[in-house]
Amino acid sequence: MKGARNSKLEDNFVIEEDTNSDIADQDDLALSSDVSSLSDSDSSVPAPKKRKIQKWNGKTQGQTVGSSANERRSTKPSGNGPGRTVITLAKAPSKQPPPHIISDTMMNFLSSLKDPANNDRDWFQQHDALYRYAWDNWNAFVTVLLPRLMEEADETLPFLPTKDMVYRIYRDVRFSSDKTPYKTYMSATFSRGGRKGAYAGYHLEVKPGSQSFIAGGRWCPEKEHLQIFRQHIIDDDEEGRRFKEILNGSDFKNFFGPAKPGGRGLGRSSSVFGHSDELKVAPKMPGVDKNHPQIDWLKLRSFYVSRTWVTVECSERVRNLLIRFSTVLSFSNL
Numbered sequence: 307m308k309g310a311r312n313s314k315l316e317d318n319f320v321i322e323e324d325t326n327s328d329i330a331d332q333d334d335l336a337l338s339s340d341v342s343s344l345s346d347s348d349s350s351v352p353a354p355k356k357r358k359i360q361k362w363n364g365k366t367q368g369q370t371v372g373s374s375a376n377e378r379r380s381t382k383p384s385g386n387g388p389g390r391t392v393i394t395l396a397k398a399p400s401k402q403p404p405p406h407i408i409s410d411t412m413m414n415f416l417s418s419l420k421d422p423a424n425n426d427r428d429w430f431q432q433h434d435a436l437y438r439y440a441w442d443n444w445n446a447f448v449t450v451l452l453p454r455l456m457e458e459a460d461e462t463l464p465f466l467p468t469k470d471m472v473y474r475i476y477r478d479v480r481f482s483s484d485k486t487p488y489k490t491y492m493s494a495t496f497s498r499g500g501r502k503g504a505y506a507g508y509h510l511e512v513k514p515g516s517q518s519f520i521a522g523g524r525w526c527p528e529k530e531h532l533q534i535f536r537q538h539i540i541d542d543d544e545e546g547r548r549f550k551e552i553l554n555g556s557d558f559k560n561f562f563g564p565a566k567p568g569g570r571g572l573g574r575s576s577s578v579f580g581h582s583d584e585l586k587v588a589p590k591m592p593g594v595d596k597n598h599p600q601i602d603w604l605k606l607r608s609f610y611v612s613r614t615w616v617t618v619e620c621s622e623r624v625r626n627l628l629i630r631f632s633t634v635l636s637f638s639n640l
Contacts, residue, residue: 416491417490473489493509493510508520525608535606561575578609584605610634
């Protein structure tokens with residue numbers, strides 16, 4: 307009787323894979339494995355097959371699984387039993403795109419993470435196949451992009467493992483009021499030391515919703531490097547003048563906007579001025595006060611320019627954008 311009862315409970319659950327690339331939610335259901343084994347001495351009875359069963363949680367009866375009309379799977383009564391629950395597991399495409407292309411599957415996955423209802427551990431685990439597909443796509447993209455940058459933009463970039471350039475999708479929420487566990491973008495930094503290096507670099511973020519972001523230069527350098535930069539500006543030496551000439555070049559201004567104190571650049575672009583970490587008062591340096599002729603330059607604490615763009619077609623477009631940053635990096639790495 308006990309075996310018959312267990313069999314009846316198991317029949318109330320069906321686990322299936324989604325054959326489309328649509329994204330579905332997972333409610334409070336957990337898979338468990340019920341594996342039975344027989345003694346080797348009893349060879350007359352065949353060993354049972356391994357099987358997966360769904361533990362029933364009374365809270366899930368009558369609920370709907372999914373986050374959109376195309377993704378929902380609902381429970382249906384089955385006689386006098388607790389209900390027949392269908393769990394849909396997201397399935398990724400079988401083939402990766404060419405390595406120089408950002409796939410629609412990756413962008414759709416990141417778009418889904420922007421929904422707070424999806425950005426949690428349960429949803430992420432159910433869509434693990436889509437995440438791995440997107441992660442592999444991003445790693446391949448970065449791997450292809452690096453040698454092109456080395457050849458055409460910055461010969462100081464070394465060959466580094468892709469893992470040293472890409473950032474994980476998991477957020478560090480230890481000191482944040484926002485406990486959302488996953489980022490909604492993929493990102494990487496190309497520099498002499500990779501993403502953790504102390505050198506100026508090229509930073510790339512791919513994010514849905516026309517919010518992809520690219521930047522070049524140095525953000526919040528160490529105190530000694532900041533002091534070197536300010537000294538070049540105060541002395542008005544060759545390096546200091548060259549930096550200003552780069553930022554005020556016609557092609558550079560057309561792309562990033564004029565290097566004008568108090569400005570943020572042109573629309574989706576930003577020059578070195580206008581960042582949130584600028585000093586409000588004069589830095590504490592001998593002979594420097596608020597009336598110094600170069601005070602606006604001396605208030606800078608970061609030396610980078612940035613630009614957002616609508617779409618990420620391929621690595622060729624990204625490379626062409628990054629080449630424009632190379633002149634700023636050559637100064638920032640002094």
